[in-house]
Amino acid sequence: MSGADISFIIICTALVFIMTPGLAFFYGGLLRKKNMVNMMAMCFVSIAIVSVLWFFIAYSLAFAPDVGGGVIGGFDFVGLMGVELGTNPSYSDSLPHMLFMVFQLMFAIITVAIIASPFSERVNFGAFCIFISIWLIIVYSPIAHWVWGQGGFLGAIGCLDFAGGTVVHINVGFAALAVALVIGPREGYQKEPMEPNSIPYVLLGTGLLWIGWFGFNGGSALAANNIAVLAMFNTHLAASMGALVWMLIEYFKTGKFSTLGMASGALAGLVVVTPAAGFVAPVFALIMGGLSSLVCFIVLSWRASSKVDESLDAISIHGTGGILGAILTGVFAAIGAEGAILGNWEQVWIQLIGVAITVVYSFVATFILAFIIHKTIGFRVSSEEEYVGLDITQHGEKA
Secondary structure (H helix, E strand, C coil): CCCCHHHHHHHHHHHHHHHHHHHHHHHHHHHCCCHHCCCCHHHHHHHHHHHHHHHHHHHHEEEEECCCCCCECCCCHHHHCCCCCCCCCEEEEECCCCHHHHHHHHHHHHHHHHHHHHHCECCCCHHHHHHHHHCCCCHHHHHHHHHHHHHHHHHCCCCCCCCHHHHHHHHHHHHHHHHHHCCCCCCHHHHHCCCCCCCCHHHHHHHHHHHHEEEEEEEHHCCCHHHHHHHHHHHHHHHHHHHHHHHHHHHHHCCCCHHHHHHHHHHHHHHHCCCCCCCCCHHHHHHHHHHHHHHHHHHHHHHHHHHCCCCCCCCHHHHHHHHHHHHHHHHHHCCCCHHHCCCCCCCHHHHHHHHHHHHHHHHHHHHHHHHHHHCCCCCCCCCHHHHCHHHHHHHCCCC
C-alpha cells in the first residue's frame, strides 16, 4: 500500500462528503423560506439512509464481482463481508478496499441528495425516504456497476467516465425529470412568485460544491499522482470558464451581472468536466466549461418556460451537462485514452451508447418506481400543508 495514496483519498473522501451539505445550502437558498429546512433535511437524510444501505447491500450490488451478464454485482460484499483493510486489486493496489468503499459511498450519497430537486416544496418527507431507499438499490447501484464495477458491460466496451458524468449526473438528471413528471408542479407554479429566499446561501453552497469537486474528480484517480493533479486543475478551470460564460449570457440578456448565473455556470462547468477530468488537456476543459454554460442555459430556459416543475434544475444542469461531458470526453480524450481528436471516432460512438442506455434506464426505472409510490403511498402533501410550508408541517421547525 501507499501511505501517500491513502492519505490523499481519505482527504478526497471528506471533500466529497462536504458536497452534500453544500448542496443543502445551494438547494435550500433557491426555495421559499417556508420550505428551506425541509429541503436541507432531504439532503441530510440522504447521508444516513444511503450509508446504512451501502453497508448492507448497495455496495455489493455495485462493486462485487458480476453475476448478471455485466448488469449487476453479486452478494459477495453484503454487510461488507470481504471488504477488508487490505487491497482489492480489482480496484486499487495501493488503497485498502474499505477506503475505496467509503470513497464510493460519498458518490452515492451526493447522487441521491441531488434527486431531492423535483421533490421540492410539495412532497411528504416519509415518501421521499422510501423512494430514495429503493432508487439507490434498483437504479444507482446497477448503473455504477455497469461503468465502474467488476465486469460491468459499459466499462467492458470502453465507455469512459472518469468521475461520474454517466453514473452520477446523467443518471440523476433524467431520474429527476421522471419524478417531476409523475408528481406534477407545485400549487401556483408559474402563477405566483417563487423567488429564492437566500442568494448568499446559494453562493455558499456553490463554494462548498466547488471545493468538494476537487475530491470528487481528483480522488477518482485513486492515487496521489499526476492524473489527480490534472483532474483537479481541469475541474477548477472548467468551473471558472462556466461561471464567466453564464454571467455574460445573463448580462447580454438582462443588463445585470447575475450572481445566481455565476453559480449556475460554475456548477455546469463542474458537471461537464466530471467524465473527462483525467482524460483531457486543460485547454479542452476550458472549452467544455464554456460550452456547458451555453447549452445548459438553453435547456434551463426551455425548462423554465415549460410546465415541468423541476425548479432546482437537476435535468438542466446535471442531466444536460452530463450528456455533453460524456460526448465531449469521447472527442477530446488524449491522456490515458484516445478520443476523436487522436483519430478514434469509435470512442464517440461508445460514449453515445453509454449515454443512451443510462438515459433510458434511469428515466424508465425511476418513472415506474415514482408512479407506484405516488399511486400507493402518495407523494403529495395536501394543498393546505403546501400553503403553510413543509418546514412546519413535516418537521415542526422554522428556518
